[in-house]
Structures are given as structure tokens and as C-alpha cells.
Amino acid sequence: MNFTNFGRYLLLLRAVFRKPEKFKIYLKAIFQQMDFVGVGSLGLIAIISTFIGAVMTLQIAFQLVSDFIPKTIIGSVTRDSSILELSPTITAIVLAGKIGSAISSEIGTMRVSEQIDALEIMGINSPGYLILPKLIAGITMVPVLVIFAMVLSITGGYLGGTLSGAVTPAEYIQGITTDFNPYTIVVALVKAFVFGFIITTVPAYEGFYVKGGALEVAQASTRAVVVSCISILACDYIVTQLLL
Amino acid sequence: MIEIKDIEKSFGSNTVLKGISGIFKEGLTNLIIGGSGSGKTTLLKCMIGLHTPEKGSVQYDGREFIDMDFEQRIEIRKEIGMLFQGSALFDSMTVEENIMFPLNMFTDHSFKEKLERVNFCLERVNLEGKNKLFPAELSGGMKKRVGIARAIAMNPKYLFVDEPNSGLDPKTSIVIDELIKEITEEYNTTTIVVTHDMNSVMGIGDYILFLHEGKKFWEGSNKEIAHTDIAELNDFVFASRFMKAAKKNF
Numbered sequence: 457m458n459f460t461n462f463g464r465y466l467l468l469l470r471a472v473f474r475k476p477e478k479f480k481i482y483l484k485a486i487f488q489q490m491d492f493v494g495v496g497s498l499g500l501i502a503i504i505s506t507f508i509g510a511v512m513t514l515q516i517a518f519q520l521v522s523d524f525i526p527k528t529i530i531g532s533v534t535r536d537s538s539i540l541e542l543s544p545t546i547t548a549i550v551l552a553g554k555i556g557s558a559i560s561s562e563i564g565t566m567r568v569s570e571q572i573d574a575l576e577i578m579g580i581n582s583p584g585y586l587i588l589p590k591l592i593a594g595i596t597m598v599p600v601l602v603i604f605a606m607v608l609s610i611t612g613g614y615l616g617g618t619l620s621g622a623v624t625p626a627e628y629i630q631g632i633t634t635d636f637n638p639y640t641i642v643v644a645l646v647k648a649f650v651f652g653f654i655i656t657t658v659p660a661y662e663g664f665y666v667k668g669g670a671l672e673v674a675q676a677s678t679r680a681v682v683v684s685c686i687s688i689l690a691c692d693y694i695v696t697q698l699l700l
Numbered sequence: 701m702i703e704i705k706d707i708e709k710s711f712g713s714n715t716v717l718k719g720i721s722g723i724f725k726e727g728l729t730n731l732i733i734g735g736s737g738s739g740k741t742t743l744l745k746c747m748i749g750l751h752t753p754e755k756g757s758v759q760y761d762g763r764e765f766i767d768m769d770f771e772q773r774i775e776i777r778k779e780i781g782m783l784f785q786g787s788a789l790f791d792s793m794t795v796e797e798n799i800m801f802p803l804n805m806f807t808d809h810s811f812k813e814k815l816e817r818v819n820f821c822l823e824r825v826n827l828e829g830k831n832k833l834f835p836a837e838l839s840g841g842m843k844k845r846v847g848i849a850r851a852i853a854m855n856p857k858y859l860f861v862d863e864p865n866s867g868l869d870p871k872t873s874i875v876i877d878e879l880i881k882e883i884t885e886e887y888n889t890t891t892i893v894v895t896h897d898m899n900s901v902m903g904i905g906d907y908i909l910f911l912h913e914g915k916k917f918w919e920g921s922n923k924e925i926a927h928t929d930i931a932e933l934n935d936f937v938f939a940s941r942f943m944k945a946a947k948k949n950f
Contacts, residue, residue, distance in 0.1 A: 570785070
């Protein structure tokens with residue numbers, strides 16, 4: 457994003473937070489979006505998190521082959537990596553692809569088919585009506601999905617580690633319960649909140665200002681996913697630097 | 701009544717509107733006509749606030765629109781109905797939900813009252829019983845009629861129509877034109893239609909404003925348009941073979 461785009465993005469956000477015309481209508485839209493962002497992504501996040509946890513445990517076990525290192529470390533490393541980095545970031549990047557492209561194409565199609573103009577003419581604040589429910593769904597449901605991903609990633613690690621014999625159930629459970637710092641959960645949730653904001657607003661911006669036809673909507677969708685992923689990684693670094 | 705004064709609009713170095721003025725009266729079907737690229741849709745968008753002109757004024761019954769902020773414009777926009785070129789119906793909503801949408805947003809009526817209004821509007825455009833269809837299930841002419849039904853749902857004082865006949869067969873075009881004319885007279889709306897369709901011009905043009913290369917070249921009624929000696933207007937009006945042949949009878 458260059459500075460012009462960033463400026464327009466901020467102006468769009470300002471418009472998003474204007475007072476809604478009717479809370480009841482917005483509330484209904486928020487619940488629909490929460491269902492789409494949260495419930496609609498549960499399956500995908502479950503599969504990805506479980507496998508990532510399992511693979512991570514196997515790789516840690518493979519790299520920590522030493523008599524001087526207790527095997528409980530495998531559980532500890534899996535737990536901290538899952539909570540602090542993999543669950544928030546991988547979940548966010550997957551959602552940027554799934555949710556981000558959907559948001560961008562939905563709003564982009566509405567733009568090129570004059571549906572956004574129709575909203576404006578009716579006197580409706582189109583950024584608020586179209587983006588605010590998605591934004592609220594993003595910042596509430598992404599943290600929920602991240603917690604879900606953390607649990608499944610650690611569970612996947614348990615399954616992968618014990619089924620392969622890399623670690624015993626007792627060692628793994630001792631590992632994930634030893635020296636647990638709850639602050640890591642706070643850091644992960646802050647990341648999830650920020651990522652939820654990015655996943656919904658960046659694609660919405662790309663879709664809202666699209667010009668042209670089907671090709672431009674598709675290009676905006678691709679750009680939305682790319683910019684969202686880069687923004688997620690940049691914010692991941694910034695939040696980690698600030699909070700740890 | 702809508703009065704525009706000296707409207708100028710540019711896109712980069714390209715000046716699209718060069719000082720357009722005109723008065724569009726209530727109860728009349730006012731047409732803005734001109735060839736492709738003449739600036740008629742840009743003028744319409746300046747009038748409804750989708751574009752901001754660099755110069756000039758747009759007054760809705762004496763209320764200056766261009767200087768208004770977003771909140772102030774809402775009050776005027778509640779009085780505006782618009783039919784877009786592509787109908788601009790909300791794809792994910794049924795016909796009923798599309799027409800009910802502005803009522804949901806801006807009124808506190810009960811569902812029953814809103815449904816009655818929806819059914820009245822649908823009846824008015826001869827689409828009774830089509831409530832549960834989605835836009836994808838409608839023909840081009842039906843979409844336009846649903847667009848008109850949505851536009852009149854809030855009893856607008858001002859009705860804007862952008863290229864109502866684009867993509868429609870001549871018979872359906874006449875139906876849409878007559879519907880616009882009837883609604884204008886019935887509700888005494890200030891109706892502004894952007895078109896380059898000569899059937900519309902001759903059929904419903906109570907007041908016509910002709911644009912050419914971003915300038916106002918002529919204004920008058922459909923009774924006068926065929927009898928001018930303005931070359932640019934005659935080139936436009938009598939461009940088709942049919943109109944050339946018909947000219948002999950004027």
C-alpha cells in the first residue's frame with residue numbers, strides 16, 4: 457500500500473464508524489457475518505491446526521535427539537509455538553485467503569454492479585452497512601478461532617507424538633503443563649484481534665474502490681489476499697516486539 | 701423542482717461538463733439526452749452526489765445540495781428514488797427484500813405495513829406475486845420494473861432514471877417508458893431520465909436537455925425537437941435510418 461492508498465484506507469475506516477442508520481439491521485448482519493467468519497471456518501481451521509500440531513511435534517522430536525534434553529521439552533515447545541505463533545498467524549493467513557477473498561469479491565461485485573451507488577442514493581452509509589458487520593465479526597470470531605486452533609494444535613501434537621512413539625503421553629502432558637505462562641495467551645489474543653481487523657478491512661478496502669468489471673474484481677481479490685498476508689506478518693512482528 | 705446552475709466537472713485534464721444549467725420541473729418527465737461520452741451520466745451523478753462538480757450548484761426545491769455534508773444529504777436522499785442502468789438490485793435479496801430494504805432502514809412501520817407497501821409497489825409495476833424471486837431469476841425488463849418499484853417504495857419527490865431502456869427490446873422499452881411517465885404524473889415527482897433512446901425522447905420527453913461534448917446545446921420539448929436547425933441535435937435525433945425516414949412526416 458502506498459501512502460495514497462493508506463490515506464484512503466483510513467478515510468474509509470472513518471466512514472465505517474459513522475453512526476448506523478438502524479442498529480437492528482446491523483445486528484442481524486453482524487450475526488450473519490459471525491456465522492460466516494467463525495462457524496464457516498471451523499472445519500478448515502480444525503484440520504490445519506491438528507496437522508500442524510502433529511507435524512510440529514514430530515519435527516521437534518526429530519531435532520531434539522539428545523540424552524541431555526528431557527522429552528517433556530517437546531510438549532513445552534509445541535505448546536509455546538502453537539500459542540504464540542502458529543495458531544494466530546497460520547489461522548490468520550488461512551482466513552485471509554478464505555474470508556478476505558470473499559469479502560473483496562462481494563464488495564467489489566457490488567461496486568461494479570452499482571449496488572453500492574444504490575445504497576448511497578438511498579441515504580445509507582455504504583461503508584458502515586457493508587464493512588462494519590464484517591469488521592465486528594472479524595475482531596470477535598478470529599480470536600475464538602485462534603483459541604480453537606491452539607487447543608487443536610496441542611491436541612494434534614499429542615496425537616502425532618504419541619502415535620509415532622516420539623514421545624509418551626505422560627511426557628507430552630508433563631511438557632505442556634510445566635512452566636506455562638498465561639501471558640502467552642494474552643499475546644496471542646492481541647495478535648488475533650489485530651489480524652481480525654486486517655482480514656476484514658483490507659479486503660473490504662480493495663473491493664470498495666474497485667473500478668471496471670469482472671477482471672478487476674478478481675485482481676482486487678488477489679491483491680486483497682496478498683496485502684492482507686503481508687500486513688498480518690508485519691503486524692505479527694510489531695505486536696511480538698511490543699508485547700514480549 | 702431541481703435547478704442546476706453552471707455545473708462543471710473534470711476528470712484529470714478531461715473536462716466532461718462545461719457549465720451546464722437547467723430547470724427540471726415536478727410532474728414532468730425531464731430527459732437528459734446526448735451521444736455516448738456527451739456527459740449525461742456524469743451530470744446525473746453530479747446531481748445526486750455520486751460525483752462532486754468543481755463548480756456550480758444543484759438545488760432541490762431551493763435546498764443547495766452540493767455544499768451539504770453526508771448527514772444533511774441523507775434527508776434529501778430519502779426523497780430520491782433511482783433506477784440504475786443495470787437495475788442495481790441486491791443479488792442476495794429477494795424482490796420483496798429489495799423493495800422493503802429502504803423501508804427497513806428508514807421507517808418504523810410494522811412488517812405487515814411494509815409488506816403492504818411492497819405489494820402495492822409490485823402491483824404498480826405489474827409484478828404482483830413475484831415477491832420471493834431473486835434478481836437472477838428475472839428478465840431484464842422485470843429487473844427494471846423491480847428497480848422502479850424499489851425507487852418508488854419511499855414515495856420519492858425526485859425520481860432519477862439512468863438509461864432505462866438499455867438492453868431491452870422495443871416493446872418492453874415502451875412499457876418501461878410509459879410506467880415512468882405514469883408514475884411521474886401520478887405522484888407529481890420531478891423525474892429526470894438519462895437516455896439516448898429516440899423512442900423515449902419522442903414518447904415521454906416533456907422537457908429535454910441536449911448535451912453535446914459536455915455543453916448544453918438545446919432545451920425544449922419532444923414536440924419541438926424535430927424542428928430545430930441545430931446541426932448537432934439533428935445529427936443525434938435523425939441518426940438512425942428509421943428516424944431519417946420518419947423525418948419526412950414531421
